Ligand SMILES: Nc1nc2c(ncn2[C@@H]2O[C@H](COP(=O)(O)OP(=O)(O)OP(=O)(O)O)[C@@H](O)[C@H]2O)c(=O)[nH]1
């Protein structure tokens with residue numbers, strides 16, 4: 697496979713899928729990585745990398761599915777620290793999972809040295825279950841706006857907006873990394889040692 701690459705280098709993005717129990721974290725991860733809906737209800741999904749071209753730039757997306765169980769608290773702090781972007785997932789059929797989103801958002805910011813903002817997207821999953829809906833689309837939108845995040849409704853079951861959710865999060869990370877205050881000091885001061893000529897492009901052979 698030969699990909700035309702208008703990118704200066706292959707950038708890896710560490711995305712974390714987080715949310716209340718049964719919200720569909722594993723199903724979203726499997727649907728994104730393998731383009732299928734898992735029949736076997738996995739507790740946790742291990743295979744987790746995908747190469748995408750987003751806005752003509754190659755992105756190696758590393759997705760971490762997480763456990764909802766509070767028993768994994770040490771692991772939780774670890775991935776909250778290392779994650780570069782977070783999908784805050786709730787199920788439109790579960791108000792409990794919706795109410796968890798704000799708590800998770802706060803927890804992530806706390807782990808990021810109390811930053812005011814960090815790349816996150818609010819994902820309202822199971823939008824195919826309209827007849828079981830407990831959380832309205834506007835409630836989801838309002839919450840996301842309040843948290844300063846993008847919002848998207850998905851169905852992991854039917855693959856609706858799943859790629860868009862992950863890709864939009866990568867876009868948020870790119871935007872965030874361009875802000876001077878979120879870049880390493882040497883780069884912000886114009887001392888980036890990895891600068892290339894503006895016209896650099898290449899091909900990635902897999
Ligand atoms: N109809 C429908 N069912 C879904 C969707 N996403 C997940 N499910 C179902 O919801 C249940 C929970 O999905 P999981 O992907 O295991 O959710 P999780 O958040 O990983 O759950 P835990 O890891 O067990 O906390 C499973 O029975 C899935 O088949 C969806 O978009 N639509």
Ligand SMILES: [Mg+2]
Nearest residue numbers: 722738739740
């Ligand atoms: Mg799971």
